[in-house]
Amino acid sequence: MSSTPNPVWSNRAIKWVDRRMPIFTLMYNELVVYPAPRNLNYWWNFGSLAGIALVILIFSGIFLAMYYVPHEDMAFASIERIMRDVNYGWLIRFIHMNTVSLFFLCVYIHIFRGMYYGSYKAPRELLWGIGVIIYLVMVGTAFLGYVLPWGQMSFWAATVITSLVTPIPWVGEDLAIWLWGGFGVNNATLQRFFSLHYLFPMVIFALVFLHLWALHTTKSNNPLGVEVKKKADTLPFHPYYTMKDAFGLGVALIALAFFVFFAPNYFNHAINYVQADPMVTPEHIVPEWYFLPFYAILRAVPDKLGGVVLMFLSIAIWLALPWLDTSKVRSGRFRPLFKWFFWLLVIDFCILTWLGAMPAEGAYVTMGQWATAYYFAHFILILPLLGWFEKTKPVPESISAAVTAGHDKEAAA
Amino acid sequence: MKTLIRISTAAALAAGLSLGGTAAQAAGGHGGPELMHPSWSFEGIYGRYNEDQLKRGWEVYAQVCASCHPLDYMHYRNLEGLGYTEDEVKEIAAQFEVRDGPDEWGEMFTRPATPPDAFAEPYENDALAKLANGGVVPPNLSVMTRARDGGADYVYSLMLGYEGGVPEWVHEEDPDFALPPGKSFNAYFPGYAISMPEQLFEGAVTYSDGTEATPEQMAKDVTAFLQWAAEPELEDRKELGRYTLLFLIVFTGVLYAYKREIWKDAH
Numbered sequence: 001m002s003s004t005p006n007p008v009w010s011n012r013a014i015k016w017v018d019r020r021m022p023i024f025t026l027m028y029n030e031l032v033v034y035p036a037p038r039n040l041n042y043w044w045n046f047g048s049l050a051g052i053a054l055v056i057l058i059f060s061g062i063f064l065a066m067y068y069v070p071h072e073d074m075a076f077a078s079i080e081r082i083m084r085d086v087n088y089g090w091l092i093r094f095i096h097m098n099t100v101s102l103f104f105l106c107v108y109i110h111i112f113r114g115m116y117y118g119s120y121k122a123p124r125e126l127l128w129g130i131g132v133i134i135y136l137v138m139v140g141t142a143f144l145g146y147v148l149p150w151g152q153m154s155f156w157a158a159t160v161i162t163s164l165v166t167p168i169p170w171v172g173e174d175l176a177i178w179l180w181g182g183f184g185v186n187n188a189t190l191q192r193f194f195s196l197h198y199l200f201p202m203v204i205f206a207l208v209f210l211h212l213w214a215l216h217t218t219k220s221n222n223p224l225g226v227e228v229k230k231k232a233d234t235l236p237f238h239p240y241y242t243m244k245d246a247f248g249l250g251v252a253l254i255a256l257a258f259f260v261f262f263a264p265n266y267f268n269h270a271i272n273y274v275q276a277d278p279m280v281t282p283e284h285i286v287p288e289w290y291f292l293p294f295y296a297i298l299r300a301v302p303d304k305l306g307g308v309v310l311m312f313l314s315i316a317i318w319l320a321l322p323w324l325d326t327s328k329v330r331s332g333r334f335r336p337l338f339k340w341f342f343w344l345l346v347i348d349f350c351i352l353t354w355l356g357a358m359p360a361e362g363a364y365v366t367m368g369q370w371a372t373a374y375y376f377a378h379f380i381l382i383l384p385l386l387g388w389f390e391k392t393k394p395v396p397e398s399i400s401a402a403v404t405a406g407h408d409k410e411a412a413a
Numbered sequence: 414m415k416t417l418i419r420i421s422t423a424a425a426l427a428a429g430l431s432l433g434g435t436a437a438q439a440a441g442g443h444g445g446p447e448l449m450h451p452s453w454s455f456e457g458i459y460g461r462y463n464e465d466q467l468k469r470g471w472e473v474y475a476q477v478c479a480s481c482h483p484l485d486y487m488h489y490r491n492l493e494g495l496g497y498t499e500d501e502v503k504e505i506a507a508q509f510e511v512r513d514g515p516d517e518w519g520e521m522f523t524r525p526a527t528p529p530d531a532f533a534e535p536y537e538n539d540a541l542a543k544l545a546n547g548g549v550v551p552p553n554l555s556v557m558t559r560a561r562d563g564g565a566d567y568v569y570s571l572m573l574g575y576e577g578g579v580p581e582w583v584h585e586e587d588p589d590f591a592l593p594p595g596k597s598f599n600a601y602f603p604g605y606a607i608s609m610p611e612q613l614f615e616g617a618v619t620y621s622d623g624t625e626a627t628p629e630q631m632a633k634d635v636t637a638f639l640q641w642a643a644e645p646e647l648e649d650r651k652e653l654g655r656y657t658l659l660f661l662i663v664f665t666g667v668l669y670a671y672k673r674e675i676w677k678d679a680h
Contacts, residue, residue, distance in 0.1 A: 038679060080486040080556070083646070090646040091653070235679055243672045250665030257661055261654020262458055265559060273560035274552075283603075 118330035151272030225331025292356025326387025464496035470638025
């Protein structure tokens, strides 16, 4: 995939393997000399950071699964056993719980970075699309995982979310029964959720490889949005970006460690430490923070089926983004109008997040409807029209030209 | 680049904090007065338990709460975490009866508890618990401070939140409020009508260290004990956290210096 000459291995064992399966050459080309644009800013850290979060989740999860019991009568107690009697079980569990928030935070920043710098535009449509699918599988995995502790919020979140299929015409009711393995959320539901919660991360892991394959084929986008044209536009991935990513990882781990050790239940709901009780409905059923914007969209529609459809569309519409954005200019840096609309979308997304945590009553409902309407308007009205009307700024000749001419004002982002 | 770092960390932190905050508020948020907030020794990054307080709290639990409320998931051996010696724990355990068996004749029997035993359940089953408590099961207390918004402050306030009658401010809030028969008024309980009657009367327990058993003293001690029961790992967690954070901050500083060194000619 790279134009640099293949390395010559002096170690005989490596040479022997590489002759038969060039895995060392592959790693050398993709991780060491891989030519990355020289002007990537810190917003480009969040992709690799998300990947590391995924690895942390998989590792901590494997150890949790050694003690967790997926049974309606034992799940809650097995978690308490992990917290109390398993050596450093509390640490492994708190790492697992809090890294989910880190993962979603990184992925949201990664997605919005892609939106700002036009990273979805040709030839990176597939790279972007695989990313959206990774996000969808993540959502599923996180939901399944939240059910496993079998607390009150686990049980009722499972009930609310699986019930989303019931308004589907003709098959809805049967579909719900099929999903539950019974006539409501029950032991069979818990066991299949555990099975799938273990499977989905492996699917994400495989999709991440496709994502990287596509990335290394089209090469990274960059803050200027102009393609790499010559060697002077790039830096070898190692040591430049391995080091930059390592520093970013250090900062992320400081934040993660703060929550794991000093506020481990900050993102959790207290009521999830009450064992699931099908006879008692909690006063408010609130999803985890990373689902809130979509929960707000779900509740903005008075019709149940309409809400479900709109919620799915709100993510699925990202798949169409490469074709909805008609502008020829990639980076938001050279699009004076788009820049404003981008930040309006970010604010809208934050408002939706806030509304998702509020009770669905009074002014919150109206605000939710306006915020939802604006969210969709951004994608199906504003973006297509901007491409026609916006007068963009001149785009530099090449990355190296911009860097030497001092065009590359980082603060402009 | 530096502005970017600053903006992104600030945004990330602000987003995280506000989201967590709003989520927590939405899940809690009842009427009634603000929770009381005494100073707890286990707060902050240097937080530790006070063993004398935990032992007093255990005495309150054993003499008052234990007759109705279980401590699930816990064992008598855990009491060593309060500072009791192995022999003291054996002695304490032996005061409780646990069910065991079947023996060689196939019979279940009771015997004095030993340190590896789980805490004795106050009731054999939920039906008995309901029968003895006006139709409700007294909740497990071993995760209580984790399982309520407000944590230790909530438990403490609840212990002291009883009032003889229904106060005037409740009627201002809801003119139709009436206390159902068999319930007590508690200003901090959601809905104010709680099934558990007031427990911590002056001198309700006799502390072995001679501390005067005022309601405030007992509430504070038993809450500290329940906090320990819910988070026995707290001291280890915070100590490990301090070292981990210190290491990460220094190491990240080194990484940053090294990154700048590598990048110095690349800009």
